[in-house]
Amino acid sequence: MRLSHFALLAAAASVAASPLKEHKKRASSFKWFGVSESCAEFGSGNIPGVYGTDFIFPDTSTIQTLIDDGMNIFRVAFLMERLVPTTMTESFDSEYLANLTSVVDYITGAGAYAVLDPHNYGRYYGSIIESTSDFQTFWNNVATKFASNSLVIFDTNNEYHDMDQTLVLDLNQAAIDGIRAAGATSQYIFVEGNSYTGAWTWTEVNGNLVNLTDTENKIIYEMHQYLDSDGSGTSATCVSHTIGQERVESATQWLIDNDKVGVLGEFAGGVNDVCEEAITGMLSYLIDNSAVWLGASWWAAGPWWGDYIFSMEPPSGVAYTGMLSILEPYFV
Numbered sequence: 001m002r003l004s005h006f007a008l009l010a011a012a013a014s015v016a017a018s019p020l021k022e023h024k025k026r027a028s029s030f031k032w033f034g035v036s037e038s039c040a041e042f043g044s045g046n047i048p049g050v051y052g053t054d055f056i057f058p059d060t061s062t063i064q065t066l067i068d069d070g071m072n073i074f075r076v077a078f079l080m081e082r083l084v085p086t087t088m089t090e091s092f093d094s095e096y097l098a099n100l101t102s103v104v105d106y107i108t109g110a111g112a113y114a115v116l117d118p119h120n121y122g123r124y125y126g127s128i129i130e131s132t133s134d135f136q137t138f139w140n141n142v143a144t145k146f147a148s149n150s151l152v153i154f155d156t157n158n159e160y161h162d163m164d165q166t167l168v169l170d171l172n173q174a175a176i177d178g179i180r181a182a183g184a185t186s187q188y189i190f191v192e193g194n195s196y197t198g199a200w201t202w203t204e205v206n207g208n209l210v211n212l213t214d215t216e217n218k219i220i221y222e223m224h225q226y227l228d229s230d231g232s233g234t235s236a237t238c239v240s241h242t243i244g245q246e247r248v249e250s251a252t253q254w255l256i257d258n259d260k261v262g263v264l265g266e267f268a269g270g271v272n273d274v275c276e277e278a279i280t281g282m283l284s285y286l287i288d289n290s291a292v293w294l295g296a297s298w299w300a301a302g303p304w305w306g307d308y309i310f311s312m313e314p315p316s317g318v319a320y321t322g323m324l325s326i327l328e329p330y331f332v
């Protein structure tokens with residue numbers, strides 16, 4: 001999604017006073033609470049695309065605002081095709097890497113966690129990634145660059161879908177192995193599942209991922225959950241005020257039964273009473289199960305979201321002004 005300069009100015013002009021209200025902080029036990037930082041993956045139809053026209057990097061000044069508000073994890077989306085334009089195993093485009101790295105360094109320099117999120121849906125130039133060894137090399141190369149930064153988290157890929165289930169297992173394992181072989185041994189690794197890594201379908205689809213192994217034992221199962229009727233996160237309408245908890249219950253049981261831990265890597269709902277109640281119900285349930293749920297991250301912030309229904313971009317994003325105070329009691 002991309003907005004005209006005019007729309008951005010119009011949005012900026014309507015900035016209200018600080019959306020933060022007084023509220024009581026609950027006794028939280030999440031390790032992470034934050035947001036996905038989007039826009040470096042925008043314009044995926046244009047590779048490499050033009051900086052400032054097709055894509056832009058997250059704004060470190062608004063990231064700082066969110067850190068000041070209490071967020072401590074930022075999932076930074078990027079496109080593999082912009083980082084490695086010719087083959088997955090080649091060396092990086094130095095400019096795109098430098099821009100990505102400066103955002104990551106800003107976040108971790110402030111003491112927050114930065115999640116490296118290749119926003120590729122298990123695909124490279126539109127084709128399902130079939131070569132686990134190429135994928136392993138890609139991750140080995142990425143991890144080499146960030147091996148000394150323990151506040152970086154590696155997210156193997158955003159939302160695998162419509163792929164062979166064994167391939168999803170094998171790609172995640174290849175990423176883990178490539179990362180550890182680079183000497184990046186202190187970092188958490190977020191693995192994602194098939195079917196857009198949905199929590200609501202996790203047990204039906206992604207049971208085989210129980211077999212992932214990590215020499216450092218720092219695998220976190222990243223699931224996503226939206227609360228609209230088809231679970232796609234394209235509508236501001238939530239199914240019911242209880243749908244949040246309902247959609248994460250079976251995945252929670254899976255984590256408990258299998259002695260695993262998870263993170264809700266994407267979630268959102270519209271700014272309205274039903275969604276606010278559904279989100280509060282879901283987050284309360286996750287925090288009640290914080291032995292297996294380590295955190296949650298809203299979708300999404302980023303400089304080009306404009307009046308997007310879920311925009312958490314300060315100062316005027318719809319969710320920043322309308323939802324932040326609902327989420328804040330769950331901050332770390």
Ligand SMILES: *[C@@H]1O[C@H](CO)[C@@H](O)[C@H](O)[C@H]1NC(C)=O
Nearest residue numbers: 051052093095096097098099
């Ligand atoms: C990197 O960011 C600079 C601005 O800081 C911009 O001029 C340049 O085009 C960007 N390059 C890429 C590939 O993102």
Ligand SMILES: *[C@@H]1O[C@H](CO)[C@@H](O)[C@H](O)[C@H]1NC(C)=O
Nearest residue numbers: 169206207208209210211212
């Ligand atoms: C995990 O791996 C074991 C050993 O290969 C296999 O028997 C089992 O079916 C796998 N579990 C799942 C849920 O796929």
